[in-house]
Every structure is written in structure tokens, then in C-alpha cells.
Amino acid sequence: MPLRLVKYAWKKSEDEPRFFPDEKPLKKAYDVVIIGGGGHGMACAYYLAKEHGITNVAVLEQGYIGGGNTGRNTTIVRSNYLTSEGVKFYDESLKLFEDLSDDFDLNIFYSTRGHFTLAHTDSAMRTMRWRAEVNKHHGIDSEVVDVDTIKKEVPYMDMSCNGQHPVMGALYHAPGSVARHDAVAWGYARGAQMRGVEIHQKTRVTDIKTKGGKVVGVETDRGFIEAKKVVSMVAGSTPRITEMLDIETPIEIFPLQACVTEPVKPFMDTIVVSGSLHVYVSQSSRGELVMGASVDPAELHSTRSTLDFVEGLTDQMMDLFPFTSRLKIMRQWAGMSDITPDFAPIMGKTDVEGFYLDAGWGTWGFKATPVSGKTMAYTVANDMPHELIKPFSLDRYSKFELVGEKGAASVGH
Amino acid sequence: MKLRLSPQPLEWIDRKNPLTFTFEGKEVTGFAGDVASSALWSEGSKVLGRSFKYHRRRGLLSFANHDVNALFQAPDMPNVRGDVTPVQEGQMFTAVNTFGSLASDKGSLVELIGKFLPVGFYYRAFYSPKFLFPKWERLIREMAGLGKVDTSWTESRQPKRYRHCDVAIIGAGPSGMAAAIAAAEQGVDVCLIDENPYIGGSLDYQYVNEEALSETRSSLKSTIESMANIQVIASAYVAGYYGDHWLAVNTDQGLIKLSAQSVVVATGVFEQPAVFRNNDLPGVMNASAAQRLMSRYAVAPCKEAVILTANPEGYRAALDMHKNGLVVKAILDTGSTDSEWVEQARQSGIPVFEHATIVEASGRKALQAVTFSVDGVAKQLACDGLLMSVGWAPAGAPLYQAGTKFAYSHTLEQLLPVSLPEGVYACGRINGVFDILDQFKDGEQAGLAAALYMQGKETPELNDYAAQMAHSHPYPIWQHPKGKEFVDFDEDIQFKDLKGAIAQGFDNIELMKRFSTIGMGPSQGKHSNMNGIRILAKLTGKTIDQTGSTTARPMFHPTPVSHLAGMRFRPERLTPMHAFHQSVNACFMEAGNWLRPEYYPSEASREASIAAEVAAVRGSVGLIDVSTLGKLEVFGKDAVELMDRLYTMRMSNMAIGASRYALMVDDSGVVIDDGVAVRYSDEHFYVTTTTSSSDSAYRMIQKKVIEWGLQVTVLNRTGQIGAMNLAGPNSRKILSQLTDLDLSNEGFPYLVMRRAKVAGVDATLIRVGFVGELGYEIHVDSMDALQVWDELMRVGEAFSIKPFGVEAQRMLRLEKGHIIVGQDTDGLTNPFEANMPWSVHFKKPYFLGKPSLMKLKNEQQRILVGFELLSADRNAMPLESNLLIEDGEMIGRVTSIGRSAALGKVIGLAMISIDYSKPDGELHIKLSDGRLVKAKVVKTPFYDPDGLLQKPDEEVHNKEQGAAA
Numbered sequence A: 001m002p003l004r005l006v007k008y009a010w011k012k013s014e015d016e017p018r019f020f021p022d023e024k025p026l027k028k029a030y031d032v033v034i035i036g037g038g039g040h041g042m043a044c045a046y047y048l049a050k051e052h053g054i055t056n057v058a059v060l061e062q063g064y065i066g067g068g069n070t071g072r073n074t075t076i077v078r079s080n081y082l083t084s085e086g087v088k089f090y091d092e093s094l095k096l097f098e099d100l101s102d103d104f105d106l107n108i109f110y111s112t113r114g115h116f117t118l119a120h121t122d123s124a125m126r127t128m129r130w131r132a133e134v135n136k137h138h139g140i141d142s143e144v145v146d147v148d149t150i151k152k153e154v155p156y157m158d159m160s161c162n163g164q165h166p167v168m169g170a171l172y173h174a175p176g177s178v179a180r181h182d183a184v185a186w187g188y189a190r191g192a193q194m195r196g197v198e199i200h201q202k203t204r205v206t207d208i209k210t211k212g213g214k215v216v217g218v219e220t221d222r223g224f225i226e227a228k229k230v231v232s233m234v235a236g237s238t239p240r241i242t243e244m245l246d247i248e249t250p251i252e253i254f255p256l257q258a259c260v261t262e263p264v265k266p267f268m269d270t271i272v273v274s275g276s277l278h279v280y281v282s283q284s285s286r287g288e289l290v291m292g293a294s295v296d297p298a299e300l301h302s303t304r305s306t307l308d309f310v311e312g313l314t315d316q317m318m319d320l321f322p323f324t325s326r327l328k329i330m331r332q333w334a335g336m337s338d339i340t341p342d343f344a345p346i347m348g349k350t351d352v353e354g355f356y357l358d359a360g361w362g363t364w365g366f367k368a369t370p371v372s373g374k375t376m377a378y379t380v381a382n383d384m385p386h387e388l389i390k391p392f393s394l395d396r397y398s399k400f401e402l403v404g405e406k407g408a409a410s411v412g413h
Numbered sequence B: 001m002k003l004r005l006s007p008q009p010l011e012w013i014d015r016k017n018p019l020t021f022t023f024e025g026k027e028v029t030g031f032a033g034d035v036a037s038s039a040l041w042s043e044g045s046k047v048l049g050r051s052f053k054y055h056r057r058r059g060l061l062s063f064a065n066h067d068v069n070a071l072f073q074a075p076d077m078p079n080v081r082g083d084v085t086p087v088q089e090g091q092m093f094t095a096v097n098t099f100g101s102l103a104s105d106k107g108s109l110v111e112l113i114g115k116f117l118p119v120g121f122y123y124r125a126f127y128s129p130k131f132l133f134p135k136w137e138r139l140i141r142e143m144a145g146l147g148k149v150d151t152s153w154t155e156s157r158q159p160k161r162y163r164h165c166d167v168a169i170i171g172a173g174p175s176g177m178a179a180a181i182a183a184a185e186q187g188v189d190v191c192l193i194d195e196n197p198y199i200g201g202s203l204d205y206q207y208v209n210e211e212a213l214s215e216t217r218s219s220l221k222s223t224i225e226s227m228a229n230i231q232v233i234a235s236a237y238v239a240g241y242y243g244d245h246w247l248a249v250n251t252d253q254g255l256i257k258l259s260a261q262s263v264v265v266a267t268g269v270f271e272q273p274a275v276f277r278n279n280d281l282p283g284v285m286n287a288s289a290a291q292r293l294m295s296r297y298a299v300a301p302c303k304e305a306v307i308l309t310a311n312p313e314g315y316r317a318a319l320d321m322h323k324n325g326l327v328v329k330a331i332l333d334t335g336s337t338d339s340e341w342v343e344q345a346r347q348s349g350i351p352v353f354e355h356a357t358i359v360e361a362s363g364r365k366a367l368q369a370v371t372f373s374v375d376g377v378a379k380q381l382a383c384d385g386l387l388m389s390v391g392w393a394p395a396g397a398p399l400y401q402a403g404t405k406f407a408y409s410h411t412l413e414q415l416l417p418v419s420l421p422e423g424v425y426a427c428g429r430i431n432g433v434f435d436i437l438d439q440f441k442d443g444e445q446a447g448l449a450a451a452l453y454m455q456g457k458e459t460p461e462l463n464d465y466a467a468q469m470a471h472s473h474p475y476p477i478w479q480h481p482k483g484k485e486f487v488d489f490d491e492d493i494q495f496k497d498l499k500g501a502i503a504q505g506f507d508n509i510e511l512m513k514r515f516s517t518i519g520m521g522p523s524q525g526k527h528s529n530m531n532g533i534r535i536l537a538k539l540t541g542k543t544i545d546q547t548g549s550t551t552a553r554p555m556f557h558p559t560p561v562s563h564l565a566g567m568r569f570r571p572e573r574l575t576p577m578h579a580f581h582q583s584v585n586a587c588f589m590e591a592g593n594w595l596r597p598e599y600y601p602s603e604a605s606r607e608a609s610i611a612a613e614v615a616a617v618r619g620s621v622g623l624i625d626v627s628t629l630g631k632l633e634v635f636g637k638d639a640v641e642l643m644d645r646l647y648t649m650r651m652s653n654m655a656i657g658a659s660r661y662a663l664m665v666d667d668s669g670v671v672i673d674d675g676v677a678v679r680y681s682d683e684h685f686y687v688t689t690t691t692s693s694s695d696s697a698y699r700m701i702q703k704k705v706i707e708w709g710l711q712v713t714v715l716n717r718t719g720q721i722g723a724m725n726l727a728g729p730n731s732r733k734i735l736s737q738l739t740d741l742d743l744s745n746e747g748f749p750y751l752v753m754r755r756a757k758v759a760g761v762d763a764t765l766i767r768v769g770f771v772g773e774l775g776y777e778i779h780v781d782s783m784d785a786l787q788v789w790d791e792l793m794r795v796g797e798a799f800s801i802k803p804f805g806v807e808a809q810r811m812l813r814l815e816k817g818h819i820i821v822g823q824d825t826d827g828l829t830n831p832f833e834a835n836m837p838w839s840v841h842f843k844k845p846y847f848l849g850k851p852s853l854m855k856l857k858n859e860q861q862r863i864l865v866g867f868e869l870l871s872a873d874r875n876a877m878p879l880e881s882n883l884l885i886e887d888g889e890m891i892g893r894v895t896s897i898g899r900s901a902a903l904g905k906v907i908g909l910a911m912i913s914i915d916y917s918k919p920d921g922e923l924h925i926k927l928s929d930g931r932l933v934k935a936k937v938v939k940t941p942f943y944d945p946d947g948l949l950q951k952p953d954e955e956v957h958n959k960e961q962g963a964a965a
Helices: A003-010 A039-052 A084-104 A122-137 A147-153 A181-194 A235-244 A307-320 A322-326 A366-382 A387-392 B036-042 B106-112 B130-143 B174-184 B211-226 B287-297 B312-323 B339-347 B397-402 B436-454 B495-503 B509-516 B529-540 B561-565 B578-583 B606-619 B639-646 B694-708 B731-736 B782-799 B806-815 B850-856
Strands: A032-035 A057-060 A115-119 A143-145 A169-173 A198-200 A205-211 A214-220 A223-226 A229-232 A252-261 A271-274 A279-283 A289-292 A328-339 A346-349 A355-359 B014-023 B026-032 B071-074 B077-081 B092-095 B161-170 B190-193 B230-233 B236-241 B246-251 B254-265 B269-271 B284-286 B304-309 B327-333 B356-362 B369-374 B377-382 B385-389 B392-394 B405-409 B414-419 B424-426 B486-488 B587-591 B594-599 B622-625 B630-635 B659-665 B671-681 B684-689 B713-716 B721-727 B753-758 B761-767 B775-781 B862-869 B883-886 B889-900 B905-913 B922-926 B932-938
Touching: A032 A039, A032 A214, A039 A057, A039 A181, A039 A366, A057 A181, A084 A122, A084 A181, A084 A366, A084 A387, A084 B130, A115 A122, A115 A147, A122 A143, A122 A169, A122 B883, A122 B889, A147 A169, A181 A198, A181 A366, A181 B509, A205 A235, A214 A229, A229 A235, A229 A366, A235 A328, A235 A355, A252 A307, A271 A307, A279 A307, A289 A307, A307 A322, A307 A328, A307 B561, A322 B561, A328 B561, A346 A366, A346 A387, A355 A366, A366 A387, B014 B036, B026 B036, B036 B287, B161 B174, B161 B246, B161 B436, B174 B190, B174 B211, B174 B230, B174 B254, B174 B436, B190 B236, B190 B254, B236 B254, B236 B397, B254 B397, B254 B436, B254 B561, B269 B287, B284 B287, B287 B304, B287 B312, B287 B385, B304 B312, B304 B369, B312 B327, B312 B339, B312 B385, B327 B339, B327 B356, B327 B377, B392 B414, B397 B424, B424 B436, B486 B495, B486 B529, B495 B509, B495 B529, B509 B529, B578 B782, B594 B606, B594 B806, B606 B622, B606 B806, B622 B782, B622 B806, B630 B639, B630 B694, B639 B684, B639 B694, B671 B753, B671 B761, B684 B694, B694 B713, B721 B731, B721 B782, B731 B775, B731 B782, B761 B782, B775 B782, B806 B889, B806 B905, B905 B922, B905 B932
Parallel strands: A032 A057, A032 A229, A057 A198, A115 A271, A229 A355, B014 B092, B161 B190, B161 B254, B190 B230, B254 B424, B284 B385, B304 B327, B304 B385
Antiparallel strands: A115 A169, A143 A169, A205 A214, A214 A223, A252 A289, A252 A328, A271 A279, A279 A289, A346 A355, B014 B026, B071 B077, B071 B092, B236 B246, B246 B254, B269 B392, B356 B369, B369 B377, B405 B414, B587 B594, B622 B721, B630 B684, B630 B713, B659 B671, B671 B684, B721 B775, B753 B761, B761 B775, B862 B905, B862 B932, B883 B889, B883 B922, B889 B905, B922 B932
């Protein structure tokens, strides 16, 4: 029995301090307003307060904390990207993740499982090797492994894939992990709140006001707030915010769906991803298989679920894990992915002074939560992009300096 | 059989057909028609499972396909639901999630330390020191989870069926049956779906002893049976409503994908348990569960019962018990009900305590007594059953998924649908209609409206038949100083857990769910969400409407993967020459859905066979099947315009009968496809695409045609046309024997297209040089392709012709420095980087990607170069995707590499920083093991740089390069 639980038992849980403050009125003005109370928004607030001493901050969330893509993703954390920019950025994120439980004094269930990205074709093998070589060059633990090595780790997988598109090898990334996604948002929120940040749920931003090209505040459904710095961290809702300032982005919104099975006793320790089969799967600490596929084929600003998704996913899953046909799908859901042409995020300053953008998180936002919060906080505090995010500026699209993560960012490719 | 009752009027069991199965190794006897839980209960086995966290003994609770505490493990299936799974002879079940056995579960030790495991306890500990977390996590994972998976289970798949109907009615209870008849009377096609094996719903378990209704019952059922336009889909539930009345109906035989024109939701309500101390003891159950147990399976819920009620339904259940000769020790009415019901109960000798408060249930392994208080005086009654009838929550999943808004009715103390989407109707108890005769009327009007709606007719105003009194207790929660009041039986969530979560700031319905895990178990909150909402509203001083509800997502019940997946359909495409390839034992590789010969095993090893194929092409002649290339025909008034816009090279100045390399880039200038275009006539082109992009290119072109508003038709003829490439110095000699076409350099020059008969078959011939020899690509109708192939092979025999596969072609084209799109290019490569500036014709007014390329032309950072390896070490052979390193920095990567027999060295292509691209410059390739090997930049083509071999006996006057992948 861990000592912490014994100590905890002396108090009643309802006497514990609140994670998030009770509803209270908005102030007239803040130094920084963060739009979006997901993982990224909360992390940015946390690092603004903790590392830059900026605490007169309001996080505005139209729904509830972590209710957007933070609570809808399949919680995989990895850094085996394809470009140098991507690898450095996500590696920093992974390092931050490893210490989050201690930082928060809250267990985020950061569980290192090992991550296989399967290759079923020659060309996928080439891409895996490319990723492995770039990763190794940057000191990331990544390796192309053969079928026998996979068999040792995942003996219950059908390498023949039911006779078609057999597994030829995989990219193995030992640090690949899963975490309790909600707890990440809660931990950041609690940490930010303890340092003086205000969190306002059910508060919707309806407009951003500027004067002479500079941000002066935001209009909300609870009234106007003055702020010289406004950060948008709203993933799938980004177009709604950037429209307010006539900022053009190449973001397109595609639904991304996921589902879980009924819980069963643990049998799967590793995370398995197959781009060709459009499947990724891991087993949560509750025992559910958490499964996802590639984004939906058409743009849509909605979080509705489709039958096609769950039909396609289960069908392909069985090629790898025939025995899962005896499991049952318990729940499915969808999130809105803000996809960019180069499958890399958009981070940093914009043409509107005082407006900072953190968007384009597509299917890779959760794993970047700590590093995006940290680097955006730096960027907002210093009004200067953090070194790690310089390659991800919005103007790269007009300058043709794309980052090219298509081969590593999404299952869909 | 301890609790089996005498025959019931509507029972589902077949008493002539007894059967035996085992549970926890012990034999259990039941009847055909029994479910596992009813058979066990009939023998007096009231402990059906252990709870998720504390491993408390649990019995029946709702008996409505969400009794998650009675989940069983079968040898071939985890998490079998005892309350709905019919038993079969010889079946073997054990309880899930026990450590030891159900009777003696070591997991129950957890309850002893329950004090240390409050809500969200796992967020509080186990993370420090960090190195111990994996051990704790393993323990936590072992404790969580329910059934066990056997990874040696084989695949199981159930075919799917498709069904269209005019009106789909979900739920065949009283209102659903009435709706079906009313809709069917309008002459429309009706599907009536119910999750039970028989229609009837609550009419058959709540009103089984109501003599006055027996005639209505039989008339409803016989009418439904007699109407040809009503199809009853029984033992089936709607797993999800997916928009536009598209329903996923799960049956025992697989999924039915049902497309309806309108939908009536008559799913009724879920009975909600009361929350009080030890409300989870086996023997405490919902009153409707008891009624189902008696009427369907003729099993008594107990021998001596106490009823806790807040509505007339509780009295009705008491009278049903009484009628079956069971003892009802008391009715505890939480308020005061209609005197008529009280009177009836008292006439039957049942004591009624009005304004009673439940204090606790008690018992060691099962319920033994109930303590309650009336006017502040505590009383205790010994009993082995407590039936709870304190309220209802909508079974509203299809309505929620369709976008229905619900609002709380204080009259009924129930959530009711208030705004229904078009074509969706609700009726019966989900509408708050509790009077049985009103339920028929409500069903009739909904069924009629649904039928009229789908016929496009005006629908009448709907009457409101909702009850004018509450059938639910506004707050059926009775706290006890010692706790153990369970709200969620799946997840073992107690009142104090929710209180703790709310106090810590998780005071939003979604946050409370996510922190406490209420509603996250397999029953997805069917028996817990409503009480959770009531508790949250109460503790935060808000109304139920302000508190809101969590989202009711599919699946309605957990749905088998084998049903959702259905049968396995994977397209596999074979070229017309497949029979030949098989006959010579070709080694196949997958290219998308195609099977292509990778090589033909003619020598001892793969490498030697490939080398022999390469040598044949270079030395004499070879033949390759290129039928997998995408093949598009483009014709119409704007065909020229389309071709010019799609491809980077000018196509409008192609002479009729000419061919040209066709390179396509996307809006951002990235190379996405290449092929060869030929011009048949002014307004008619034929163009190939790479194998992998034939479908995507076709789709994209179709989209562009519409976007640009062009008068042009694009046909995808990939599967209709077979193609082969005859290549090598002797190719002309072979072809000349099979065609009358003038094959001389004047008659059929390089890069020209001709249409002629080959081996008696109409063919399109293109003189191309992808592999760098004199060669002809021959396109014919796929029905004729094998014949032409065979003829070429037959005539070629004299020249030792060899069929060659993809691997030999890769080597041959590498020697020529020709790119393969997707291998030598990546997601960002533009034509300048691919070292093909000649392929971009900027003088055209517009083509796809032109604005981007204009800019990119001057900002080139990297380039595809040829290299040869300087090291002769055969153990230091780089692989494709190995990096090039200078001063410790990555400067590029190898995209293609191979050992050229013709040149006697290892050659390759690399995408590198332009700073290192000067000819003869030294490069360093980093092997996967970290060693560096030296190479140098060389000009391409490596082989026959002036292209003399492609154009033998011909003057070189055309600098344009030709290639087709």
C-alpha cells in the first residue's frame, strides 16, 4: 500500500482541494487570454505561470476541461517522426511527459509500452527505415525490426494478415507510450490554477477585437475581456477563431474516429499500428482495447460517429488479431482533426500583433501537449517564437518551407 | 428447483426440454428458453458474479441486458451476458474477474482496504518512485478488465445483410406494436425491431395478470403476424442510429444495415435502482427485473419480498408476486400513492407503509433483511428479496444519436424528448406515457405520422398522452453514515465517490463521469447515469436541465466485432497474363491490390534470376507485363485543355501519333504521378499513370474536370487494357514477325505511337525507353493480351527471350537514372528537386501546380543525384533510406540503390542538399549500423548516357527524355 494512499485516507476525498475553481465572474482584463481549455491550453497556462511568472491569465473553454480532442484521442505518445524538426520537437515532448506525474503530484498513468509501426509493403519498409535512420541520427530509440523480432514481442499477431499484405517488418520505437489523457489536462489545469490562472468553463469566445492591427480583447458570451495577448489553442475549432481575424490558414477539418471494446484482462502490452490496414490499437489500463483508424475521407465539422468507420476498423483488425472477433465494441466517438497540407502543426506568432496560434494538430496533438504548452508559453511571454517551433510558423505555407511529416504523422499514409 | 414457479401464461421456457450446463464447475439444470441467469436463479444461486473493484457478491439487478455483474466467461467468449444469453446443453461458464473462484474470491480483500481507495485513488499514488510504476501498473491492470481473451481463438465472421424499409419501429412493446399496425395500415413497409425473442415488451411482463388486456394482447400480436408488410426483427437491437435513418441492427445472425424513411422510437425506459446502503446485495433488484423473471422464465425473484416503491408499478409488482403465491412482507412507499393501489394491496394482505425511508439492506452473502423507517421509527423486516420501483430513465440512445433534445419534466420527474428531428418519432413510456391504453394511442399516432411523413403527406398534430403524475422519485438516494450506497454497479461507484469527485471540482457531468468513471462500464450508464445526474444536480444546487447529460454514443449494447466486421472482402487484381506467370512459377509481389511478378525463378537464387533477366534485356530481349499501369482515355472538345492543365509538359503541341512523358504535380508543386501520354486525334488522348496512383489520379482528374468546367470525358480503362513492354536490342526482330507495321526508324521513330495489328489483334504501340533499350510498349484489349504475350514469347524463343519482373525493371531503369515516383520522390519533392527541370513547361498559361513551381524553381535546396559506391566491401552495402552525412549533419538519403552488372559497380540515386551535388563530389553514406561508406556523385544516366541504344542506327536529334514507370 503506497504511503500516499494511507495519508490520503485520513482525509475525506471531498475535503481535498478542488482541481478547478468554482465558477466565478470574469475579470475586466487579463494579461493573456487562452482560448481552449484542452491539454494544450492548460499546458500553456501552466508554463506561463510556472516558468514566466505570468499569472494574470484566463483560459476560456466553451465546454468543459479536456472535452475536445484531449479527451477523444487514443493517448499514444511517441517521437519517431520523419523530419528533423518533428523528431526534436516530439522528443522534447516525450521527455516532459516522463516527468509529468511528479510535476503534477498526480499520476497520469504514463505507461511505456513499446510501439510497432508495421510495414506490409516494400515502400512502407523504405519509409520505416528512413524514419529509423533519422530517429537514430537524433538519438531516438528507433529501429527497423524483422518479422521474428515482432513475433517475440507480439506472438499472438497473425503476421500473414490472413494471407494478404503480410507483415514484412516494422519500425520499433521502445519509448512509445500511452497515458491517461484526461489526467494530463487536469494536472495542467490544477497546476495552473494553483499558480493563479483563472479557468472559465462554459465560456464561449464570439469575437476577437483589434485596434490598429493589434489585439485588444475578446468578446465572449459572458461579456468583453481586455487582453493584449490572445492565444488560440482550439484544434478542430481553429477556423472559427481565425475567421474572426481574417487570418488564412490551410487547415482542413476531418473527423477522426476511435472506439473501445469491453474491458478484458490484460494480454496486449505493446502498441501496434498498421498504416496499410488503417489500424492502431493498444490496451488501456482499464482493459479496453483502444482502437483508431485514419481520418474520415471527407471534410466535416462534426463529431458524429459513422458505421463505416467501425465496420472498416474491426474488419482490418481481424487480419492482425483474429481472436478479437470474439470481443465486443462498447463505444465509439469522433473528434475534429485540424489537418495541414504537410501534416505538421502551425505554431507561433501571426500577422496580427498579440494573436498567437497553436493549431494544425491533426491526429498528433495529444503527444505534443507538454511541448506545445511549454514552447507556446515561451513564445507568448517573449513575443518571439521558441527555437523548437520556428519551423512550424504559419508563414511557411506562403514561403514554401513545408515540414513534410506526411509519412510519419498519420496512419492514413 | 427452488425458485421455479408453476407455469406462467406467457412463459418463454419449454418445460418439456430440460437441459444441463455448468457454472463454476457445478451442474445447473434449466429449460430450453432459459437464459443463464434465470436458470441459475431458479436453483437458488443468487451470487452470479463479483463486482468490478471490491469483488462484492452480486446477483440480478436489472435483468435487461445490462446486468454487468452477471458476466460469464465461456471457453470461446469473454463477457457473456447471463441475463440475455440463452443456455445450451453442455455449455460451460465461469464468473469473470474473480481471483480463485466466485464463492471464494481473493479479490474481495480489496474491500478491506477500500478506505484507502477513494474515487480516483489511482491518480494519487504509484508514480513515485518512477521505477516502481510499471509494477503497480501491472497489478492495476491485472485487477481491472473483466473476461479473459484466449489469443488462440480463431476468426469468426458473420455476414451482413442490407434492408430497406419505409418505417422502422424500434421496440415492440405496447406502443411499438400499436405504431407498427398503424403505419402498416397505411400500406407502407414496416420493420418492427425488438431485442427480445418475442414481441410484447412491458405488456407481457407488467400486465401479464391483467385479464382485461389479454384480448388486446392477442389481437395486437395476431394482427402483426397477419400483416404481410410488417417484418418483425426479433432478438435484435439498434446498435446505433447513424443519421438519415440509417440503423445498425444487431441480430444473433449478424448485422442488418437498415435504411428507413422514417423511424419510430418506442424503446421505453430503463428502470433505475434506488441508492441506499448495501443496495447491491444479491436479492435486491429492480421490480421490473422481478416481473421479467417471473413472467418469462417462471422464476421467483425470492420467497419473501419487500417492495420499495415510488410509483404504481411497484404495487403492480407486489400484486404479481402475491398472485404467484410469494410472500410480500411489505410495500414501502416513499410517498403516498393513489389510494386505489394501496387498497388493492391491503386487500391482498400486504402491509403498506407510506412515507417510508429505506435505511439499509443487510445480509451476509445475500439479502436477509431490510431496515427502513417510518415517521422516524426504524423497523426491520427479514426477507430474501427487495424489489425497487423508484423510477425510470429514457432508453433514448437512438433519439440522442438522431439529435433529439431532451428536457426534464417535473410532472413526471423524467427526461422527455422535446424536439425531434424530421422523420423521427417517439412514443410510449419514453414519451412519459404510462397508462397502458394511452400507450396504444401514442403508438398509433406515432406510427401513422411516420407513415404519412415518409409518403410525403401532411402529418397530423400529435396529442400529448404523457402522465400527469410522477412515476419516478425525484431523488431516490438515501445516504447512510456507513456508506456502501452503490450508484454504478459496473464500476463499483458509491455515493461518496461522486460526492468526492464533485467536491474536487469535477462538477460538470462529463468531468464527473471521466474522473469517477460512472457510466464508463459495459452497461454505459443504463442504470447509473440518471442517478448520477440527480446527485450532481443536488450537490451543486442546479436543475437537472442545467446539469445536462453525457452523450449517448453507439453502441447501444456492446456489439460483437465479428458482426461489425462482417465477411472479409479484399479485392485482388490479376493481370490478363497471370496464367502465364503462374505457369512459370513466377514469384509474385503485391502492388496495391495487384499481384505482379517480382521475378521469374530461372536460376538458383533470387539475385541470380534477377540478374539473368537484366542480362537478357541488355543482351537480347525481354518481355514485362505492365498491365497494372493506370490507363486513362481522355476525349472531347476540351481534351487538349485538360491535358495541358494536368501535366507539367505542354501536351497541346503534340502531333497526332506522338507520345510524351506525362508528369503530374499537385497544387504545391509536389510530384504525384508520371506516365506516358499519346495523342490519338485532335480531341483524343490516352495516358498511363503509375500502378499505385491509378485510382487516386482518376478521382482527382474527375474532380478537376468538374472544378474547371471542361467539356471532356475521362475513362478509367485500367482493367480493360492489358499492356506489355518488349525491350532489348532484338525486340524489333521479334515484333516484325507479328505485325505488318513498318518498324523502321523512319516508319516508327522513337517516342512515337502507332496503332496496328499485332498477332492479329488491334494494338497501340509506343516506342519508349524506360529500361534503356530499343523497346515497344504494346497495349491491347485485356481479353487478347495473353494471346499477344504468348506469341511474343513463342517468336522470341529464337532470341532466348526472357520474361522479366519488377525487380529487373527497377535495376534497368536505375541504370538509366529514371525515377520511380514515390520511391525517388517523397511527399515534398518537386520536379526540379527530382532533377527533371526539362519536364516543366512554364510557357503554358496554366497547369496544376504552376504558381508553386514558379516560386520553387528559384529556391531549390536539394536535388536527386546519381552516385556510385567507392567501397568494394560487399559487407558494407547501403540500403535504400540510409542517410548521407557530412560533418555530422544529415544532408540527404539514398532513394534507390543496386549492383549494376552492366557497369560492374554499385550505383544509386540520392536526394541530397544541393551544396553537395557537384559531379565527382565525395559523399558518405551512413549504414544502419552506423558505419560510413564512401560514394561519389556521378552524372545520370549511368548506362548509355547518350541514349544510343534506345534509338539504334538513328541520329540523336531529340534531347527530350522518355520514361514510363
